[in-house]
Amino acid sequence: MKQLSSLFLVSLLSGATTLGAYKLFIEKDNRNSIVTTSTNSFGRTVGLNGEAIDFTAAAENAVHSVVHVKNVSVRTVYNPILEYFYGSRGGQQQEQVGTGSGVIISEDGYIVTNNHVIKDATELEVTLNNNKSYKAKLIGTDSKMDIALLKIDADEKLPYSTFADSDAVKVGEWVLAVGNPYNLNSTVTAGIVSAKARNLDTRGIQSFIQTDAAVNPGNSGGALVNTRGELVGINTMISSPTGSYAGYSFAVPSNITRKIIEDLMEYGNVQRGILGVEGGELNSKVSKEIGIEETEGFYVSSVSKNSGAEKAGLQKGDIIKKLDNQKINTFAELSGYINSKRPDDKVQVTFVRDGKTKVVPVTLVKKELFNTEFKGLELEDINSSDKKKYGIDYGVKIKDVTSDALKPYQNQLKGNIILKVDDQKATDVETISTFLNRKGEDKSISIQMINRMGQLSQVIIQ
Template identity: 85%
Template sequence: MKRLFSLFMISLLSGATTLGAYKLFFEGNSGHNSIVTSAPTNYNRTIGNYGEAIDFSVAAENAIHTVVHVKNVSVRTIYNPIMEYFYGSRGTQQQEQIGTGSGVIISEDGYIVTNNHVIKDATELEVTLNNNKSYKAKLIGTDSKMDIALLKIDADEKLPYSTFADSDAVKVGEWVLAVGNPYNLNSTVTAGIVSAKARNLDTRGIQSFIQTDAAVNPGNSGGALVNTRGELIGINTMISSPTGSYAGYSFAVPSNITRKIIEDLMEFGNVQRGILGVEGRELNSNFSQEIGINDTEGFYVDNVTKNSGAEKAGLQKGDIIKKLDNQKVNSFAELSGYINSKRPNDKVQVTFVRDGKIKVVPVTLVKKELFNTEFKGLELEDIEAADKKKYRIDYGVKIKDVTSDALKPYQDQLKGNIILKVDNQKATDVETVSAFLNRKGEDQSVNIQMINRLGQMMQIIIQ
């Protein structure tokens, strides 16, 4: 009897399985003579953590109305040497040039942030909103080092504006949207992920980019990089491309740095830069082996600037900086990026390792203008506005003093000169020169191009 009952149960289960399979594979496809599986209606939605769906349309709708088209009108003088020889001043012509880019509205009363290179040399600026209304714009201030400019328009209505997110909290792999208005055809949106943070491209002094694979082309410069809530995490500033068009990667100035710059421009009229007062390089396996330590992560302090906050706090050569406040530091780009979001007299908690022990000290940042560096017996400092005007240059570092006994006989000829290039690298400021020189050994020669106090070009090689 038990055997008969077991056979009955097996037969019943087999029949149910067969019936279920028939209903699933045949009745489920009734009326569709195809083996192609239809995707559910929300198939194109990206599934986030915990199964939550991310809808890019919300972020796009929040962002597109805050992104504007920026038109830059400039005048260039064209010289015709033959015409100038025969006709004098009539040999020159004034030619109008028009450049375009994007910008982001950051306040309802019409403040707009864009790239410095978008508005450079402009004699006239015009901004067109996403609703096609156009306004003349006034330049409030610029920061050429970080490629940021601040504009202002007087609109006849309250404007939609972008809110700032914390760019330090952005994670690699996070979805982002790049929004621009390149051709005055209303805002365009592309999607991608954050590919990397704190990218140092050694260009124009910018040391801490957000890298993304969202498509950005030249006309999108100055546009917004936003998260999936439509909040601003960066200002798109450049692309990596051999052709001038998008080829896989683009870069944005982080929102924390951008916010600090525009607040400085609005409050002070210029950018207030603070410095920590350390020079050095990031650790890696080869360098750690070279200096005889086991640690391969962090920023190795090779020199502490005199009278800086770092010196007053007791930081020393050989210390390994691990964190600034709660931000991990593994590279110069991460260190400079965080410091660039601070002002002089701000306090930063520096976590570092010395002799295998972890220490934490508060460091008060000092004004960047006090920053100088010394290399091969030359003490260098940033040039002032008067120097730029006098020598008609927009970058360079000045030889403040000569400390080397070998160079003392040439002190009068060197002191006060403006260094323009070091080994064919532009000497944009002391920070840039210091970072470059720290990658060279003390036993390597350095080729220096400079302007002397008479305005004459010089070139010297220092061993």
């Protein structure tokens, strides 16, 4: 009995020692973790400790390089009642003030913001994080991509943001949005990259970075930075039925932004290059309709004349898989990558033809040389003299008529300026080309245009 009691005592002490060791050494290390396991042995430890990710260094860097932008504009307000009784009085001048954010990108005072933040400004004022204010000069804008470049002359070297490679940003990566929502200076919010190359069908911009970091009115033009404080995008818009943050916000990628501002500094305008292909992204439905097995990639429906793609031998039916090392599945991914390039840049295009993968170098050509053909009409962008002649700021010109069915009307159509195709505003050939390719060749289109006499007309082409 005595021997049995001793054995029980030893067992009890051994159990207590084991439990104590577990509590002291193992449970202490694992109390902030969840261990996930699977039948495939892919288990890993996921840290839940708030100290695992530290945003303070990134926030400290970013807040000092983000500024408040005040836009003062003047508009004329008319009073119809006074005009009715006293005749035209020329209207009353009324000052309007708008605000937004901007990001310092050089120590000598260059600042990038959104075009819509500074649009129609008669006076621009920039306030730094240290509350110093300066008058700003507008260097240039790109309304298509909603980017503007400002310059201030400060009396000191300024803190500035460095550019990250936005192509290397990953979905799920932590990011910070820094700006001045509702005139609240230096506000920092955190979130993750929700998606890349997001196409919202807005004019021009077709490759946003989407994030769930809170962005509100006033954040426009502010910085989207990674956890190292490097600039990955310029916050531009939100998706919301109320006009305030409702879960998603969108930024122009840093690679596109950097290319635009470098062009504005060097050339005074944006140098756009094009690949010279038209088409759309593949999925099960589209692939079934055109009779192919591939469900990923960009399907080439046509190749533009005299383009780099044509000279490199790309053909209708080719499926583009990669541009350089960038995987291409959607039009937004293709457009976003090309928008970070210039005319005469070479791009390695990986594509599939007849089940075989091929790679060819394609030299991008100037966008101004881009034209497209649809339903027998060859279209090109209008130039500054056309805009001045007809008093318009957008439109697409009918360069030639190639369809036998439309040849009898060649004299009436050639040289006309298209303003709308169906309900799509004809801002440029690229926009109209994308719209027409989505619509399809077999659908009739309604065209609103100005003829060479300046008269407005509308025709339907089957």
